[in-house]
Amino acid sequence: MPSSTEPTLFAVVMAGGSGTRFWPLSRRHRPKQLLPFADGRSLLLATVERLLPLVPAERLLVVTGGAIAAAVAQDLPTLPTANVLAEPEGRDTAACIGWVAWRLAATHPDAAMLVVPADHVVPDGSALRAALAAAAALASRRPALVTIGLQPTGPEPGFGYLELGEPGEQVNSFEACPVRRFIEKPGLERARELLSSGRFRWNSGMFAWRVATIVAAVRRHLPDLAAGLDRLMEDARHLGEAAALARHYPTLPRTSIDFGVMEKADEVWAIPVDFSWSDVGSWPGLAEVLPRLDEGSVLGDVLAIDASSCVLVSDGPLVAAVGVRDLVVVATRDAVLVVPREQAQRVKEVVERLRAAGREELL
C-alpha cells in the first residue's frame, strides 16, 4: 500500500523511565535520562538534539512522568512546553505510545510517528537519522510496524532479539527485512545461539509507523487498552485532558509495546543498522559513553592515582581513588556507592535496603 504523498512526521521521545541502576546519582526526581552522561548534557537533551534535524521542535513530543515533567521541560528549553506530555503514572510502553497515537489521531490522522527512548546513546546522529527516515518511509508505504534492528555486539542476555527474514525491500540505502519473530530476554546461553545463527538483531525500542497503523494494531491486539484510550479521549473533550488523564490513565492495562503489539502483529519490519549504540544500562556501561582513560570511565571531580578500569563518578565531592581496579565509585553530597564493576547490578540491593529502612531522603 505505497503512499503517494509523504505523511507529516512526528517524533515521540519516551522519557518516563525511573530505574535505580544509577543510584546514588539517579533519584526518584532525577532518573537516568536526566543524568549528564552526554558530554555534560543529559541523555534526554542529547536524544532530542539528535532528532531535531529530522523533526522540527513543534512536532517533537516528550512523554514523561508527572513527578519529573518540570525537570524535563527545564532540560529542554527550546521545546514548546505543551510538547512535554506528563503521564499521571507509568503504565509501560503500550499505554504511553497508545496515548500519544490516540492524541495524534485526533488532530493528524494521516501522520507518521517515530518512537525513540530518551536514555540511549547513539554517537553518530546522522546515521541514526538516516535509519529513522528510512523506517518512516517504509511505514508510509506499507501499513507496517517498523523497528530499528541493531547489530548485536555480544550475547546480551536481557535484551530483546528480532529474527529477520530475507531482505524484502530497499528503502533509501537500507535493505528492510520482515521480522519473523521476537525473542525477549533469552538468557546468556540462548543469546549465544541466536548470535551465532547470524539471523538475529537486537530490538532497539526505536519504532516508526503511521498513526493509523499503530491505532489499528492496538485496537486489534490490546482491545482493553484501546477502549481505555477511547474513554480517555472522550472525557478529555468534556473535562479537559488533565482530569481525563487522572481518571483513566491509571486504569490502562500495563504491558509493553513489544509484548502487547509487536510480537503479535502481522506486518512487522526491521531496518537493520550497524551504528554504534548503547542503552547505558549500568555503571560499567558508562565506558561506552565517556572518554576511555587508563583509570577507566571518569566523570566529575575525580583524582585517580594508579587506578585502572574503574568507573569513578562525582556529582560534588572530590573522589580520590588510589590503587584500585575494576571498581565503581559514585559520590554525591549525601551518598556514596562502592562496588566492584562485576557486581554493579547489586546497586539494586542497596536501594531495596534503603527503601526497607525508610531512608526516603536517599531514594
Added chain:
Amino acid sequence: MPSSTEPTLFAVVMAGGSGTRFWPLSRRHRPKQLLPFADGRSLLLATVERLLPLVPAERLLVVTGGAIAAAVAQDLPTLPTANVLAEPEGRDTAACIGWVAWRLAATHPDAAMLVVPADHVVPDGSALRAALAAAAALASRRPALVTIGLQPTGPEPGFGYLELGEPGEQVNSFEACPVRRFIEKPGLERARELLSSGRFRWNSGMFAWRVATIVAAVRRHLPDLAAGLDRLMEDARHLGEAAALARHYPTLPRTSIDFGVMEKADEVWAIPVDFSWSDVGSWPGLAEVLPRLDEGSVLGDVLAIDASSCVLVSDGPLVAAVGVRDLVVVATRDAVLVVPREQAQRVKEVVERLRAAGREELL
C-alpha cells in the same frame, strides 16, 4: 637521690599533631586527635578523661597549635581554658615539652610532670594510670627520665625501640629497667631482629620526670633550645606570654625529645607494661579502636552488603559498600577516599596532589 615528699604531679597532653593520614576526615583545622575515634569522643577527650583520676583538671595542661586551640578548648569543656597552651607553630616535641617545663619551673620548681600524646588509645585506663603513677614515683626518687615501654605486638618498622637492661628497681607492682639505648625506625628487617631478641620495647612517647630533671637535661643536651626558652620566659615577664611566644617560639630548634634528649641522657629508665595500646596510625589502625565486625571497622552512616575486612567511615554521606574486601572508604561532605587497606598510607599522595593543585578547601 630518693625524695621524702611526693612532688606535685602535673600532666601534659601533647595535642599539637597535624598529620594527613586520616584525610579526608582530618583537615588542617581538625587533626587526628579531634576525630571521634573513641566511642564517639575525640581521642583527645578520651586521653584527658583517662588521666583525670590521676591528675586533677587544674594540673592537666594541653599543648596544641594556635590554629586549633579554640577547637581543643571546645572539646574539653571541663578543663580550665588557661590550661590549653597554644604554640604559635609546631617546633616538634623537644620545644613543646621544654616550654611547658620552663613554665612549670617558674611556678612549681619541685613538681613532677607526665607527658602523654593526645592521639593514642589505651582501652584499659586504670592499667595506664598505674604505669604512669609508677613512672612518676620512679622519677620522684631518682633524677631520671622515665618512659613507658610497651610490649611490641609486631615488627613495626617505623616505631622507636628501647633496649632494656636488667630490672633495676621495683616501683609499686612494676620492675623498672634502665634503658640501654634507643633505636628509631629500624625498618622491617631490623625490627624483626629486635623483637626476636626479647630485650626491646616500643617507646610509647609517654614520659615522667621531675621538672628540674628535664630542665637540666635540656640545658645539657639542647643548650640552644634552653637559651631560647630562657629568652622566651624573660620576655614573657615584660611583654606578656603571647608576645614572647610570637617572638621566640618560631626560632626554637626543631627536634624531638627522643632524639634531642632521651637518646643522649645518662639516666633513662623504662616502666615495662603489657596493656593494649594503639597509636591509631592509619585508617587500617582503626581496627584496633572500633568494634570488629564481619565487614571490618565501621564508623558513621554505613550500609555494608557482603563487605569484609574493610574500613568504612562516614562523616555525613551514606556509604554503601557492596561486595568489596580489604578496602578503605572514607566519605565526608566534600571528599571521598577509596584505597586498598594495604595501600592506605598512600593517602599522603592524595594530600600532596591536592596541595599541588591548590585545592586548599580540601586540606
